[in-house]
Amino acid sequence: MAATENRVLLESVTVDFPIYDAAARSLKRRLVLDKMSGLMAAKAPNVGGSVRENRQGVIIVRALDSVSFELVEGDRVALIGHNGAGKTTLLRVVAGIFEPTIGNVRSDGRVMPLFNLTEGMSPDETGIEMIQVRGTLLGLSGQEIADRINDIAEFCELGEYISMPVRTYSTGMLIRLGFAITTSVTSEILIMDEFISTADAAFMERAEARLKGFVERANIMLLATHSASIARQWCNKGMLLEHGRVVEFGSVDAVLETYDRISKRHG
Amino acid sequence: MRRQISLAIDDVLAGARHWRIWYILGISELRQRYRRSTLGPFWITLSMAVQVAVMGLLLAYLFSIPIGRYIPFLCISIVTWSFLSTSINEGATCFIQMNAVILQVKRPLSTYVMLVLWRNAIIYAHTIIIFAVAAFAFQIVPTLPYLLIPAGLGLLVLNVSWMALAAGLLSARFRDVPMLIQNAFNVLVWLTPVYYQPEQLGPRTRLIIELNPLTYVLDVARAPFLNNLPPAFAWFAALGVALFGWLLTFALLVRTRARVPFWL
Numbered sequence: 001m002a003a004t005e006n007r008v009l010l011e012s013v014t015v016d017f018p019i020y021d022a023a024a025r026s027l028k029r030r031l032v033l034d035k036m037s038g039l040m041a042a043k044a045p046n047v048g049g050s051v052r053e054n055r056q057g058v059i060i061v062r063a064l065d066s067v068s069f070e071l072v073e074g075d076r077v078a079l080i081g082h083n084g085a086g087k088t089t090l091l092r093v094v095a096g097i098f099e100p101t102i103g104n105v106r107s108d109g110r111v112m113p114l115f116n117l118t119e120g121m122s123p124d125e126t127g128i129e130m131i132q133v134r135g136t137l138l139g140l141s142g143q144e145i146a147d148r149i150n151d152i153a154e155f156c157e158l159g160e161y162i163s164m165p166v167r168t169y170s171t172g173m174l175i176r177l178g179f180a181i182t183t184s185v186t187s188e189i190l191i192m193d194e195f196i197s198t199a200d201a202a203f204m205e206r207a208e209a210r211l212k213g214f215v216e217r218a219n220i221m222l223l224a225t226h227s228a229s230i231a232r233q234w235c236n237k238g239m240l241l242e243h244g245r246v247v248e249f250g251s252v253d254a255v256l257e258t259y260d261r262i263s264k265r266h267g
Numbered sequence: 268m269r270r271q272i273s274l275a276i277d278d279v280l281a282g283a284r285h286w287r288i289w290y291i292l293g294i295s296e297l298r299q300r301y302r303r304s305t306l307g308p309f310w311i312t313l314s315m316a317v318q319v320a321v322m323g324l325l326l327a328y329l330f331s332i333p334i335g336r337y338i339p340f341l342c343i344s345i346v347t348w349s350f351l352s353t354s355i356n357e358g359a360t361c362f363i364q365m366n367a368v369i370l371q372v373k374r375p376l377s378t379y380v381m382l383v384l385w386r387n388a389i390i391y392a393h394t395i396i397i398f399a400v401a402a403f404a405f406q407i408v409p410t411l412p413y414l415l416i417p418a419g420l421g422l423l424v425l426n427v428s429w430m431a432l433a434a435g436l437l438s439a440r441f442r443d444v445p446m447l448i449q450n451a452f453n454v455l456v457w458l459t460p461v462y463y464q465p466e467q468l469g470p471r472t473r474l475i476i477e478l479n480p481l482t483y484v485l486d487v488a489r490a491p492f493l494n495n496l497p498p499a500f501a502w503f504a505a506l507g508v509a510l511f512g513w514l515l516t517f518a519l520l521v522r523t524r525a526r527v528p529f530w531l
Contacts, residue, residue, distance in 0.1 A: 017529055020440075092528075096373035099525040111373070124302045129295065136291045137372065 006109035006188045006219040008071040008094055013103035015064040015089055015244075018054075050243070063089040065244040066103065071220050078231035078252055079224040080259050081241035087224040090241065091191050094222060109219065112138065112187030123167035127158055130166055131181055138185045152180045155210065176203060183214040190218035195230045228256050275521045282377030289382035296382075297389060308393050316397045319345055326462060335405040341462065342398040343492045347485060348461045350391045351427050352452045357383045358431025359438040359445040366531035376520075376527060380432045384424065398492060407494065415491040422505045423488035429512040436516075436523045439530045459485060480508040 050062045063086045071077060079087050092098040095111055125133065131152055135145040153162045156176045158169075166174060179196060196211060215221060215234060225231055231238060231252050238255030240248040248258050282289075301307040319342050327337035361379045362369065369379070401407075438444040456462075459481045465473055476482050483497075483504035490497040 020530070092370065097370060097528055122299055124299055125295070129298075133291060133295050136288055137368070142287065 004108055006073050007106070008108075008189060008220060008222070009104075009106040010067055010069055010093070011104045012066040012068050013064055013093060013100040013105060014062065014066050015086075015093060015098055016101040017061040017063050017089075019059045019061055063244050064093065064100070067244070067246050068103075069239070069246060069249055071222065073219040075237055076215070076221040076235045077223065077237045077239050078235035078255070079222060079239050079241060080226075080231065080255055082263075085241040086244040087241055088193055089244075091193055091222065091224055094189075095191050107189060109188035110139075110186075111189045111191065112185060124165050126165055127153070127156075127162040127169075127177060130177065134178075134181050135185075138182065140185060148184045152177070152184055155180045155206070172203070176207075179207065180210075183210050186217045188219050190215065190221045190223075192221070192223045195223060195225055195227070195234065231256065271521050271524070275517060275524050278375040278520065278524055279377045282375040282381050285375070285378060286381070288374070289378055289385050293382055293385040293389065296386060308390065311390055312393050312396055315345060315349070315394050316400075319397060319401075322462070330463065330467065339398065339401045339405050339407055340464070340493060342401045343395075343489050344461050344485070346391065346394045346398055347423065347489050348456065348459070349394070350387050351423065351481070351485070352456070353390070354384055354387045354427045355430045355434055356445070356449055356452065357387070359434035359448050361431070361435045362439045362527055362531065363442075363445075369528055369531055376435075376524060377432065380428065380435060383431055384428055388424075402492075410494050412491040412494050412496050415487075415496070418502075419487040419489070419491050419497070422502075422509060423484060425509040426484045426505065426512060429509065429516040433512070433516040433519055436519050436527065439527050440523065455479075455481060461485065480504065484508060 050065070052060055052062075054060050067090065079090065081087050089098060093100060093105055094107060096105070096107060099105075128149065131149055132145055135148070140148070153159075156162075156173065158173065158177065161169065161173065166177070169177070182196070221235070223231075223235060235252050238248070238250065238252040239246060240255045240259055242262070248255050297308055301310065304310060306313060319338065323338040323341045324334065326341070327334045330337065358380055361383050362376065365379050368374075369376075434444065434448055438448075458475060458479055460476055465476055465482070468476065483501045486501045487497045487505045490501075
């Protein structure tokens with residue numbers, strides 16, 4: 001553990017996205033831009049940030065609009081909002097993948113973003129190779145990986161399969177392996193796009209215990225989710241994002257209520 | 268601006284510090300590429316050996332050069348050139364191809380360039396065997412110039428790394444660049460003395476290859492293997508290109524580093 005307190009601090013963070021694909025010159029560009037702003041105003045009031053065009057004629061989408069907040073140790077925040085509200089962008093900013101166009105971000109602590117459990121998995125690698133590659137991608141050292149191989153293999157109940165190519169695994173085995181590798185890592189600041197799902201029913205109970213340990217080892221968690229039950233079960237705070245702005249940051253229940261109200265208003 | 272400069276320096280240093288990432292990924296990629304084949308990466312060795320044998324016999328005859336002199340030259344020439352051109356071409360697409368990973372984990376951009384260089388260095392090590400065999404067959408006995416091999420290879424890597432990084436950064440934004448580079452290399456292989464020696468050209472045609480910086484980069488990495496001492500000018504040219512190229516590429520990195528993820 002780091003000596004300093006873990007903390008995430010965002011100060012009026014704005015993120016602009018250039019969209020080059022849509023920047024075809026002249027008429028076509030005009031049409032796209034008009035259509036997009038029209039769409040936003042009328043049909044889909046919850047979707048996306050503002051769209052404009054810069055001087056070079058490149059279309060700019062404002063994905064986050066002066067977002068400020070602070071997360072301290074013990075915060076487990078459910079990030080809630082409609083598709084396109086900027087949730088993934090915000091997670092990427094906290095993870096340091098996107099640097100803000102305007103404003104400042106500080107993340108003190110070891111950050112582990114989790115967007116995909118099976119990243120870096122290829123069918124021809126054996127279970128052990130898989131653990132080594134994915135463990136390295138998640139930032140583990142060679143020694144740390146060696147220490148964990150037995151624990152992971154045991155948890156997955158893979159037995160002899162651990163040294164077979166993963167394409168011989170059933171879907172359940174593969175998910176279990178990805179899950180076990182990921183949850184063997186300790187992250188001070190945990191960032192997740194949708195909660196880890198374990199699908200396999202027989203495996204659920206043991207998975208739950210392991211997951212609990214994994215989440216509890218993290219000092220701060222920021223979890224983007226659409227599920228109210230997951231938000232209530234795992235989080236102690238909620239943050240509502242709309243059009244790239246933080247509309248509400250408070251208790252999970254209050255935020256979910258506001259979210260429902262907004263969703264209903266727009267049908 | 269000051270902040271962006273120090274972040275760019277950090278990017279390169281952190282890429283080197285986290286060498287385990289590209290070390291393991293490079294090995295894992297090659298392992299996958301040749302999984303279940305008996306020869307594995309030696310397939311590259313074999314295919315290059317066949318290419319060198321056929322080309323070597325034919326061109327030695329056309330150029331009227333004794334085989335014993337031409338074939339070792341062609342071996343080391345092709346091995347070195349293919350490291351250079353493959354690294355730059357793969358460097359151009361390295362950020363585009365790794366987009367899923369780049370958008371998932373914060374990692375220095377230089378990691379992905381080092382991954383390309385490392386992978387091609389492994390391939391270089393597999394293909395240099397062809398030269399070793401040719402050198403043995405044609406009785407090339409290592410003498411003093413062999414001591415310059417590390418310096419020559421060092422300059423090669425220094426040059427290839429800035430070219431690959433610059434190609435990658437430009438390609439992330441302008442998607443025509445990879446195709447442009449690929450086509451440029453189809454021509455460059457003839458405008459650089461890869462298959463022939465500069466002395467075979469007349470003084471006026473020679474000017475073209477003398478203006479081509481790749482000539483010197485190739486020469487300092489190749490000549491010591493053949494017991495030749497590259498002229499001092501070649502060393503200065505290769506070093507000059509490396510410094511100047513890195514300066515430009517670094518300026519490009521300062522400007523584009525933070526934007527690359529948005530372009531993917």
